[in-house]
Amino acid sequence: MSRNAEIFQEAQRLIPGGVNSPVRAFRGVPIDPPIIKRGRGASIWDEDGNEYIDYVGSWGPLILGHAPTEVIEYVKILLADGTSFGAPTEMENNIAAEIIKLVPSIELVRMVNSGTEATMSAVRLARGFTGRNKIIKFEGCYHGHGDSFLIKAGSGALTLGQPDSPGVPAGLASETLVAQYNDLTSVQALMNEYGDDIAAVIVEPVAGNMGTVPPAEGFLKGLRSLCDNNDSVLIFDEVMTGFRVAPGGAQELYGITPDLTTLGKIIGGGFPVGAYGGKNEIMEQISPLGPVYQAGTLSGNPIAMAAGYKTLQILQQPNTYQQLEETTATLVAGMEDNLKSAGVPAQINRVGSMFCQYFSENPVTNFQQASQANRDQFNSYFVQMIREGIYLAPSPFEAGFVSLSHRAADIEKTLDAHRKALEHL
Numbered sequence: 001m002s003r004n005a006e007i008f009q010e011a012q013r014l015i016p017g018g019v020n021s022p023v024r025a026f027r028g029v030p031i032d033p034p035i036i037k038r039g040r041g042a043s044i045w046d047e048d049g050n051e052y053i054d055y056v057g058s059w060g061p062l063i064l065g066h067a068p069t070e071v072i073e074y075v076k077i078l079l080a081d082g083t084s085f086g087a088p089t090e091m092e093n094n095i096a097a098e099i100i101k102l103v104p105s106i107e108l109v110r111m112v113n114s115g116t117e118a119t120m121s122a123v124r125l126a127r128g129f130t131g132r133n134k135i136i137k138f139e140g141c142y143h144g145h146g147d148s149f150l151i152k153a154g155s156g157a158l159t160l161g162q163p164d165s166p167g168v169p170a171g172l173a174s175e176t177l178v179a180q181y182n183d184l185t186s187v188q189a190l191m192n193e194y195g196d197d198i199a200a201v202i203v204e205p206v207a208g209n210m211g212t213v214p215p216a217e218g219f220l221k222g223l224r225s226l227c228d229n230n231d232s233v234l235i236f237d238e239v240m241t242g243f244r245v246a247p248g249g250a251q252e253l254y255g256i257t258p259d260l261t262t263l264g265k266i267i268g269g270g271f272p273v274g275a276y277g278g279k280n281e282i283m284e285q286i287s288p289l290g291p292v293y294q295a296g297t298l299s300g301n302p303i304a305m306a307a308g309y310k311t312l313q314i315l316q317q318p319n320t321y322q323q324l325e326e327t328t329a330t331l332v333a334g335m336e337d338n339l340k341s342a343g344v345p346a347q348i349n350r351v352g353s354m355f356c357q358y359f360s361e362n363p364v365t366n367f368q369q370a371s372q373a374n375r376d377q378f379n380s381y382f383v384q385m386i387r388e389g390i391y392l393a394p395s396p397f398e399a400g401f402v403s404l405s406h407r408a409a410d411i412e413k414t415l416d417a418h419r420k421a422l423e424h425l
């Protein structure tokens with residue numbers, strides 16, 4: 001038995017499904033997951049010594065690639081001074097100042113430990129601020145596993161056929177209203193019916209948990225005015241898009257100012273982290289300034305803050321986003337050529353260094369269209385790619401991520417594998 005198989009078998013005895021987060025179990029695809037031992041640059045290696053070019057990047061955080069020397073060295077030095085104090089440290093100011101400088105709508109920011117915590121806290125805050133209970137989310141968007149969000153959720157919930165989870169009280173689920181992505185009429189209809197009780201609209205400004213679905217022209221702007229007219233809080237969940245699609249996230253890219261923003265992934269530089277922030281007027285409602293309670297033993301952990309701070313500094317060096325754009329554009333153009341030559345109908349959506357290939361004849365602009373893509377073809381493609389040493393998310397409903405470590409040779413190798421994988425469909 002291979003080391004990978006041995007370790008995964010043991011994991012299944014110890015941990016539900018052998019994993020600490022569901023999609024890692026590869027249940028949506030017909031193979032078991034490799035067990036990862038180490039990463040460097042654009043590559044990861046499994047316990048059997050196989051190398052893969054990685055397009056998962058720990059599901060988004062690793063925009064610099066694996067084990068970036070500057071971040072690792074910085075963290076190593078700080079580790080010697082202790083790992084957590086549960087008391088204020090200067091590093092918390094450093095990262096808060098970076099976030100406030102880069103993200104246009106954020107005046108005050110609170111650090112938490114995951115994206116889930118960030119979205120849960122932002123919704124509590126929006127409810128506390130408005131005195132209203134209901135929220136609107138979009139079908140196929142994923143905002144972590146908080147009770148209010150496991151209603152027609154994307155990502156793993158979708159991959160594993162559990163977009164609505166048992167264990168979420170019906171009373172709470174009824175406070176979550178679901179609209180269609182890129183469809184303002186569906187939002188308007190909910191506002192007409194429940195307007196006075198809608199605390200917030202939460203949206204992924206580029207949807208990355210049903211593949212990659214960019215906002216249609218005018219969609220985000222329309223949400224902004226619907227929220228303004230209804231006195232509802234507009235929350236951009238930028239856990240994935242923050243510092244990914246532009247230094248200031250999707251709100252900078254599309255020029256729309258939300259009231260609250262949730263962040264995660266990249267701001268932890270590979271350590272567990274989340275954050276939410278926004279206008280003073282709303283953020284001042286958070287404890288200890290205001291009555292809305294939210295706390296955390298390890299929140300603002302100095303090591304996570306340091307890794308995030310260093311990552312944000314590196315990202316602000318010249319040409320980083322241009323490089324991400326060019327590398328990903330080259331990759332996608334090559335994939336499109338391959339698809340054409342092979343005569344395989346597919347759509348590739350891309351925003352900056354986020355991309356997704358759907359095995360579908362029709363454009364994908366919402367959940368309905370994403371879910372119509374051919375799953376058998378995806379599975380066969382996925383297995384072929386991993387055999388060729390290309391590590392993709394094991395689900396057709398996830399975004400792929402390119403990092404600053406992906407080089408021309410990695411892209412070439414990926415395109416070769418892609419060409420071969422299409423031949424096997």
Ligand code: PMP
Nearest residue numbers: 114115116142143144237239240
């Ligand atoms: N929001 C979005 C947009 C996400 O993509 C994710 C995770 N993929 C989350 C929230 C939840 O973050 P976490 O997994 O850190 O709890």
